[in-house]
Amino acid sequence: MHNEQDEIPLKEVAANKDASDNVETRPKKLNYFLYIIAAIVNLLSIASGSAIVWVTPALPKLDGSRGIEENPFSRPITTSEISLLAALTPLGGVVGPLGAAKIAAKFGRKRMLLILACLLGVSYLIPVVAKTIAWFYTSRFLIGVAVGGVYAVIPVYLTEIAENHNRGALGCSMAIFVACGMTVTLIIGPYLSIPIFSLVCATPIFIFVPIFVILGPETPPFLASTNDVKNLAKSLFKLRNNSPEEIHKEMDRILEAAKRTSSQNSGRLQDLFKVAYLRRTLLISTTLCLFQQGVGFGCVVSYMQIIFEASKANLASEFCVMIVGTCQLLGTLLSSIIVDRAGRRMLLLGSTFGIFVALSTLGLYFWLKNNQFQLDGFSWLPILCLSVFIVSFGIGLGPVAWVVMAEVFPPNVKSYAASIVGCSTFVLSFIVVVAFPHLSLVLGMAKCFVMFSVVSLAGCVFIYWMVPETKGKTLEEIQRSLRRR
Structure with missing residues (x-):
């Protein structure tokens, strides 16, 4: 199928401009693949929601409220340690978007999401084996970096793969999955030990990485900005339920917009x-x-x-x-x-x-x-x-x-x-x-x-x-x- 798509010649952009301005005026078929990809990407949103509130159910085990047997340090942590543990996540969130932006702009949204998933996974695995508060500090800072990156990249990815009639719904879906992650974490956290709790929170990441590597496409606007016409066509044929002619018009429109944008800013x-x-x-x-x-x-x-x-x-x-x-x-x-x-x-x-x-x-x-x-x-x-x-x-x-x-x-x-x-x-x-x-x-x-x-x-x-x-x-x-x- 992709070979046939790649052989479709590009039409003149100017000839298609008027037609492209009126795209998506007819009723749309439900595009299951697009929603599946959005759900897969939002596994990272679930993990991020868990990361935001992880410290809430974990603190009673660390400060001695639940007894010393559930504490990995064999001692209650101090008030200053509690404050630092809670503050490191938003501090990491300040740093995360900066690095995520540079990598996403140069290497693409898909690669950046995979990097963030690996960072989240490592951050969750540290409390499974850590026995000192310093390692917990490292985990919370790194998880803040990852969550900050997720908040910067996922909305961009979802809006760039979406169609006009569902772009708002897909963009809002991140908040739904973050809320799900927060709620489930707050409910189950008090009943699990810290190592098991951290592994459960990391489960969505372990599911996300292999599936997204295989199925996840790069976003069409990014591919157009790098003038990768072949992969742009493949991405659109994956993400759209339209005929080859309609996809061809959308591809022309995206390429034209990318050229116009590059002429207006660097x-x-x-x-x-x-x-x-x-x-x-x-x-x-x-x-x-x-x-x-x-x-x-x-x-x-x-x-x-x-x-x-x-x-x-x-x-x-x-x-x-x-x-x-x-x-x-x-x-x-x-x-x-x-x-x-x-x-x-x-x-x-x-x-x-x-x-x-x-x-x-x-x-x-x-x-x-x-x-x-x-x-x-x-x-x-x-x-x-x-x-x-x-x-x-x-x-x-x-x-x-x-x-x-x-x-x-x-x-x-x-x-x-x-x-x-x-x-x-x-x-x-x-x-x-x-x-x-x-x-x-x-x-x-x-x-x-x-x-x-x-x-x-x-x-x-x-x-x-x-x-x-x-x-x-x-x-x-x-x-x-x-x-x-």
Whole structure:
């Protein structure tokens, strides 16, 4: 089949331009291979979700809460060691996107995903045999590097292999699988020893590597940027359910876009700051992902039990985990279903406004409570507010911000842009999570949540004025639109 495809001569780009602008107007057949590849890639998302929360169920075994027999060090770790163990993952996340961007831009998205999978696997295997805290530090830093790279590369890979009508759903799928990994890890972690727990968390990686090596294609835009026409044709025939003529038109369109992009920028990091429309696009993407962290999602998830205790809800930690996991899964699932119908802007606006309502209500609740108002009949309100907050975040700001980031940049600078956005996100996440306990002591819970709600309202205004709608457009049409703006 591939030999026949390679023999199809390229038509003139200009002759196909008008036809290519109207592609995918007819009903589409379900492309099973495309969704299988997306599911395989998202095995890394599951492993990354597990990595983010791994320390939560592991700490009771390391600090002596569960007894010395489950501790690999034969001694409880100190408070400073606990802090460093928790902080090394987001610090690694700052470094990861930078290296991932350089390799992905030069050698391709597929190779970078395989490198990240190997790094994740090694990081998970270290606690299986480690007997000193230094090795655990190494594991957590390396796993942060890998997770940072995953967040930078997977959204790019998924949006570049997707079609116009399912690009939003595939882009949002990463958040679903990350939430699955987090939820399952928090549920099973308390019942497993650290070596077995780490091996279970690494299982998706062991499945991913051999299957992806055999089945995973490189993305068409990257192949076009390297002018690899033969493999571009093979990749499109794998990823599309279309006729040879339609695939040929899409191939022409992608090659034309790659030539036009290379004539407008050299595909280097500095182009993001020198070229006017790229500079503006980088500002939009980075600010959007900064709002994603600035609304306090990391704080709410990390300090959920503290928030519930302060509200006197007195819920068991297991129930808190169930609420967080269920609401996050519900939000991300709903987002993936409606994102290609409702559009990116609508979901982002609805998400930030829902976050604003939830957090401002929660701030009001804590203010009334601190001022001795009787709220015994409203003990359910913090649960409702946090559930609305998590669902709102999962519907829009959580997954869709990454989808927009992966859509708005041309392929030859997309990896660099993703690294800058990823680094900025992890830096702010680290700052916000570390600062929240101190701010809550100085300002109180009420003012902290009001502050987060103001950030979400500012994000709503920013999205309305600055974020472009990309629903239903080809990646090339998005680029043309951004250049005109």
